[in-house]
Amino acid sequence: MDPSSSGIQEPFDLIRLSLSERVFVKLRGDREMTGILHVRALKHMMGHMNLILSDVEETIMIVNEGEQATVSVAKRKMGMLFVRGDGVILVSPPSRTQ
């Protein structure tokens, strides 16, 4: 009964389906963020997957160097964010808790 689960045909379909939805974005430099994906036209995103996110919460992993390297997590919230595409590693719909 589930016709559409059969096919994400091309990578951008996933992105397209996630428009106006909350997505999880992993970035270079051990940074991660969740936010609501905006911009419907993907045309200019082809080369780089630039994103515009709103209501963003960013998570930054900071490795404290020393004898025993510890990892601390910093979080910050932003209303609106433009994410340059060359730093994006993955974009995914977040796991739903409903």
Next chain:
Amino acid sequence: MSFFGFEERTLEREKNRRVEQDEDLAVYTWGEESYDGLGDALQEEHDELNDETFGDVGKVGKDFDFASANPAVQPISKSFFLKNLLAAQAISLESIWDDRSPFSMRLNGSGRSSLQPRGDSPAQHRQQSGIRTLQEIESEMQALLRERQQQLLQQKQREEEEFLRQEEEREFQRQRLLYQQEQAQIQRQQQLHAHQHRTPPPRMLPVSQSPRFMEHQQRQILLLQQQQEQQQLLRLQQLQEQLRVEELERQLRSQHISTIPPDPDMEALQHQQLQHQLRHRSLPLEDGLPYLPHKLAQAEFLRDMQGLPQADQEALRVEAMRKILEAEKMEEKRRRKAAKIAHMSRYNDLMTQSDKDFITRIQVSQLVSQDPYADDFYAQVYGAIVRSRMGLGADDERVLKFGASGGVALGAPSKGGNRRPNAMQRMQQQVERIVSNARKREEEKGLHSLHSLQGALGKTSGRSYKAAPRQLLQVDSGAAPSASPTLSHAQPHAHISKSDSISNSHSDAAATHAARLGRETLGNGSSEDLVRMEPLTQREILVTLENMYDLVLNVEQLRRDPASSRGRRRVFWSNGESNEFDRLVDQMWSHLKVMLPLATSTPHPFISLLSAAKGKKILPRVTRHFDQQRMNTLLTLLIACFSQLDTQAFLSSVLQSILPIIVKGNLRLVCGLVGLLMHGQDIVAIAKSRPGLALLTLFLTRVEVMRQGEVDEIPTQEDFAQWQLMFDHLFQLLTPEFPLLFPSTRMAAHLPRDQPHINIPGIDSLDQPVWQFLAALAVQASSTQHQILVSSLREKVLDNVLSAKKGWVVDEEERTTKLANVDLFLHALGLDSSQITM
């Protein structure tokens, strides 16, 4: 690496060479252990013939002494020597040995006579009188010293100025010579040129006017300016140093005056020593100082002599210094500005107008695209919205079109500012010219019938300057017609189209169920051969919504399309366009899944679509295109599934799209909808939610309006009877819950018992919709229902009036809100809060 232009290698070589030379030299180590004893080998005898060899001539005459023989020459040379001697006293190394500082002079008085070659100073007279204080001696000596130095300085300055002037003169001459030479050369070249080409090309400029020559000239000027600036700077620094030194001196002196020394002799000695040191330190500076110091020294001298009040002198001096410094600064500033302008104008006129045009053409050509409207979609739509908001004609698109070949999108109109529109116009003209030129060229080409050969050698990428980044993801843009105006990948998503077909089949099924839905909504439907489905998954919802967006954008594009610019109303459209429009709207309708039977799933697919934020957002855009009948169906479904809706965004988006239908609906529709709300749904829960309450209020007011007879279609008596039944039923259901409809009452239940009057900020504005609803209810209620209302709400009313009148409120605003709320309800009953007495 090289320092100061010296090549290190040269230095290295030099050093090496020297080392080699050192090794070549004979090394004498007399007296050391390794002494080879060569000295012992010397012959110490045979000296007796030395006189014979070198001669012993007896007395030597004085006939070589020309000076004494010719006394006329003598005075000149003497004065010359004297001059040299004076100069040497001030600055030469000798002066260090021949210490004539006040200190040494005092210690060995012998120096004094040689120090005072120019006779009578007042101090000398006093010296003869024999009684003098230490201070007198000191000042006298200082004065003398200063005088001498001053004279020396003046002389030196004069010489230096002269030298500088000559130097400048020479430089100027040299420049002029150079320039003349260059001019001559240029003329020669020009003549040569003219000789060779009888008709020089029109753009050929004489070299002297060419930018490069100008540049050369300017660079020279710049160099000169820099030199001058450096000199200026140096002078300033020296001045500052001088000032500092003098300041120090003054401090010392004032200290000396103000404090009574325990041992005057020692103190004076120390002071003198210090001053002596200062003098020596400042001497080389004064040497290099061309202008001011002698004036300063003079001023100081004068002050010492005349004994003017120190403060006045000080003020004068500071003022003067400040002015000088200011002037210097201004000059500096001016110079810097001039230099900057010269620097900036270096490249003036490097490009000709045609060069500039060429660049512009390249830039503009990048803006041309095949589908300017879609490329500039957001700006265009935004611009349209802004224009319509401003009440301007909404139909003109800001796109330059060139036939079928494409166009340039001009973006949204800029707000205000006179420059931008001008630039826009200029660009527009430019583009038009470029396009027409290109077309002309094309025609010419056609004339030469080069078309047959075109592309014979393969295609060249004529737009190599379009430095687009390499595409990392190659998305297959198939040949399928673009479904979306905003999406570049024209392939309609396969999975989406697959789901299309499925949902289409569903809508087919839905069509067969349409009749049954009607029956169901009326409450007597049977659930025979119902196709039960699982609720839509998140992905299905998203896929459907994306599809909806594509359709909506297509429809909106169709309405905006210049081809159909005759108007926005469908009646004027030609048949084909109308068909296209209908087809798209039909697709939207089926995608909304409104026609699926109510019991298909819980929540209903349509409600599932509304659960997503973008689903709620798209609803008003979709419903705009639906006709009355479809909207009624949609509204029916919405009401029937009201409890399934998440109420978050209902008020903002969904209610907005159904409001016009309710406002226009007849009594029978309203009746049916209220019936739907009460049928199989928890009407009390609905009434306790904000959107539910809003909906009920909406229905009640609509009925009241119809009762007043302010509608086109007067309802029949039968309809009213039906409504009365419905109303009574609703009233009955809600009666026990009246007080609990208020958010404040519900919240108060959670508050501690001993503080019943605790204030929750903004609670009255939350209560307001409830009061409105109750007022709407009261308007239509019978007198018995009035009594029920009053008795159940009596406490609430009294509570509000009491807190308003007793002043249990935060501010005046809250008080008025409370009273207004109560009055809203009481007025409907024909009462007023002022009638209530406590």
